[in-house]
Amino acid sequence: MIHLSIDLETYSDVNLKKAGLYRYVQSPAFEILLFAYSFDGAPTQVIDMAQGEKIPLEVIHALTDPQCLKHAYNAAFEWYCLSKYMGAQLPPSQWRDTMLHGLYAGYTAGLDATGRALGIPECFPCIRSEDLPQMAAWVEANPVYPVPAIFGKEDFIRVARRVMP
Numbered sequence: 807m808i809h810l811s812i813d814l815e816t817y818s819d820v821n822l823k824k825a826g827l828y829r830y831v832q833s834p835a836f837e838i839l840l841f842a843y844s845f846d847g848a849p850t851q852v853i854d855m856a857q858g859e860k861i862p863l864e865v866i867h868a869l870t871d872p873q874c875l876k877h878a879y880n881a882a883f884e885w886y887c888l889s890k891y892m893g894a895q896l897p898p899s900q901w902r903d904t905m906l907h908g909l910y911a912g913y914t915a916g917l918d919a920t921g922r923a924l925g926i927p928e929c930f931p932c933i934r935s936e937d938l939p940q941m942a943a944w945v946e947a948n949p950v951y952p953v954p955a956i957f958g959k960e961d962f963i964r965v966a967r968r969v970m971p
Contacts, residue, residue, distance in 0.1 A: 808846060808874040810865070812884050815840035827883060831890050838891060841865075869896060876901045879917070931971045938963045 819835040830836065841853040841861055845868070853859045868874040869888060876896075878884035881903035889896045909915055914923050921928070933941075942959040 809877060810868050810874050811844045811877045813842040813878065814838055814884050814887055816887055827886055831886055838887060872900060877904055879904045929969050929971045933966060933970050938966055
């Protein structure tokens with residue numbers, strides 16, 4: 807059995823929390839921006855679909871292969887988004903929800919609550935304002951950084967400030 811772990815970053819002009827998954831995905835403005843995947847625990851690959859990159863053929867085949875279990879946190883989201891992308895409903899029986907697995911193991915639902923339960927801090931006092939320009943330069947200069955550059959130094963600094971005390 808092959809295991810394919812998946813995480814999507816998406817965009818829609820519809821508010822997901824207010825309108826729900828169906829309306830969010832059915833919006834004409836809906837798109838998959840980033841497609842992250844890993845086969846059998848191998849290093850994660852990230853496809854920058856917002857920049858025109860395509861999902862590799864081996865992944866497309868795996869999405870419909872009954873010998874491949876698909877894993878995602880809140881799998882219904884990835885399943886529905888990818889069903890729309892593929893133009894056909896993917897078999898739900900081939901998906902495993904790591905959030906539900908976490909609930910079974912005694913963790914809480916949702917990434918925020920799970921992070922709190924695991925003791926992952928919401929802010930990092932070790933990050934100082936004077937460090938941000940250098941940190942932004944390291945991210946942009948690192949050719950093996952697993953996330954495609956989708957914003958500049960100013961955007962990095964703005965996001966980093968959100969995790970500072």
